Amino acid sequence: QSALTQPASVSGSPGQSITISCTGSSGDFGGYKYVSWYQQHPGKAPKLIIHDVSDRPSGVSNRFSGSKSGNTASLTISGLQTEDEADYYCSTYTTSSTLFGGGTKLTVL
Amino acid sequence: EVQLVESGGGLVQPGGSLRLSCSASGFTFTSYAMSWVRQAPGKGLEWVSTSSGSGGITYYADSVKGRFTISRDSSKNMVYLQMNSLRAEDTAVYYCARALRQWLVFDYFDYWGQGTLVTVSS
Numbered sequence A: 001q002s003a004l005t006q007p008a009s010v011s012g013s014p015g016q017s018i019t020i021s022c023t024g025s026s027g028d029f030g031g032y033k034y035v036s037w038y039q040q041h042p043g044k045a046p047k048l049i050i051h052d053v054s055d056r057p058s059g060v061s062n063r064f065s066g067s068k069s070g071n072t073a074s075l076t077i078s079g080l081q082t083e084d085e086a087d088y089y090c091s092t093y094t095t096s097s098t099l100f101g102g103g104t105k106l107t108v109l
Numbered sequence B: 001e002v003q004l005v006e007s008g009g010g011l012v013q014p015g016g017s018l019r020l021s022c023s024a025s026g027f028t029f030t031s032y033a034m035s036w037v038r039q040a041p042g043k044g045l046e047w048v049s050t051s052s053g054s055g056g057i058t059y060y061a062d063s064v065k066g067r068f069t070i071s072r073d074s075s076k077n078m079v080y081l082q083m084n085s086l087r088a089e090d091t092a093v094y095y096c097a098r099a100l101r102q103w104l105v106f107d108y109f110d111y112w113g114q115g116t117l118v119t120v121s122s
Helices: none
Strands: A009-012 A018-023 A035-040 A047-050 A064-069 A072-077 A086-093 A098-100 A104-108 B003-007 B010-012 B018-025 B034-039 B045-051 B058-060 B068-073 B078-083 B092-099 B109-112 B116-120
Touching: A009 A018, A018 A035, A018 A086, A018 A104, A035 A064, A035 A072, A047 A064, A047 B109, A072 A086, A098 B034, A098 B045, B003 B092, B003 B109, B018 B034, B018 B092, B018 B116, B034 B068, B034 B078, B034 B109, B045 B068, B045 B078, B058 B068
Parallel strands: A009 A104, B010 B116
Antiparallel strands: A018 A072, A035 A047, A035 A086, A064 A072, A086 A098, A086 A104, B003 B018, B018 B078, B034 B045, B034 B092, B045 B058, B068 B078, B092 B109, B092 B116
């Protein structure tokens, strides 16, 4: 599997919206909906916030939304809050492995 | 309540071995695939290994294939990662993680442990 490419950092102000992209080869995303996003605060374990491209697990704020177009998946966070400041990872899987993007550090200014 | 608790991390010399353990509770253990994911200091997440619910199917990242072995004991609700021939680049926090849905071998990870730090250094 090749890499999933994410921007190293993004920033936004409270109340704004930001989008984090995740680009892979066609083989990575395989034409299927196997895309997820994880949020990780410093010193904490990752937390699943989006799966199957756009589904939110129970308890995750609807300010988080996901989408996919071609080989690029995107995570949008609307109404930015200070607690959204964290690292975000996209991920996909095949029948034999799981792949993570390099991660994006979100700074809420 | 689902809980995953890792243990067994520590300092080990290059070429040495270590066994990590993950104690699982709060769900039907044999119904869910379990995985290990690691994170080197200041770096991103890296998938390491996955075991099916029965333990009969296992997968490994190329970086650890032949050196690491994942196993599980359903009588104790435990998952293990036996790590041999350790290298400096294996230094990381190792997380145990559960698959989101029952019966799938590969899936998203909905529950994670707190992680255990492995340091490979002389």
